[in-house]
Amino acid sequence: MSEESRKERRVLVAVDESDESMYALSWSLKNIIFQNSSDTLILLYVKPHHHDAYATFDSTGIMDDPQTPGHVLSPEASAAIKKYSQDVVDCVLQKSKRMCKDLENVKVETQIESGNPKDVICEMSRKLNADLLVMGSHDYAAMKRAFFDSVSEYCSQNVKCPVLIVRKRKPYAGSGN
């Protein structure tokens, strides 16, 4: 299809602090998004639950009142952890936006959400009306299946739009055989 006849697309890229996610964004910029298209690129960062793990120290669930019985972390420690969590988000999104700086005409938007990444990514694909979801993938499939939920697997089964899973390519052993 010619460049001119392409419709405006909304490409959602799930980014996080992993190399795999940055590689997926980089690959998309080279292969999916083009400088002079009218695409919208949406960088989605989902703060996973472990970013809020300190909340488990607070048996009351009331984080803003250090006087509440059961509050274990000092206000300073809570604030420091919150700041670190926000710094990670800012750092990832700044890095992602720098990678997109050469795009002309393409609109680049950022979106920060909290929750279980696999659920939030699926939900945001729907809410943001994405035409394509791009995700990185770690290359430790066996370990991942044994110990973790696979976010990319879950999303590829549950998101309704096309899903591009970008795995960092390694040289094939025995290539050419």
Place this chain on the structure above:
Amino acid sequence: MSEESRKERRVLVAVDESDESMYALSWSLKNIIFQNSSDTLILLYVKPHHHDAYATFDSTGIMDDPQTPGHVLSPEASAAIKKYSQDVVDCVLQKSKRMCKDLENVKVETQIESGNPKDVICEMSRKLNADLLVMGSHDYAAMKRAFFDSVSEYCSQNVKCPVLIVRKRKPYAGSGN
């Protein structure tokens, strides 16, 4: 990235007789492959085992000798089934190539293999040095997980290059909520 600076890519599209696979090819032609690129588009058809199901009627495994004891199908029936199987392949590849007829400069190649589709698709991605594998996906995930191996799930976990899974998009229920 600008159109000029893109490197030649080898895009492997797994095609079969399903609407989902034709939709995946169509989506790729609109979104991944561009007319004046130097991409190579490889249309891969994998004859699944059930195409050769008639072989199970032959307890000897010697299909070419109708005199061999245990041969149940007549030579005519075997030939008819073989011809039907080949007709399906030809029909899918002809339809796929017609869909690509407007591509200029893009090289379109076809490849026919036999075996278990998920294994063959992974193997051919490696052998053909694909930069991207595109697959369709049926939208009956729950049933598929219960009764069938999912080819697209398996490949997305085992192929080393980026994998694009194209699901036929349906209007979202409750969109905009």
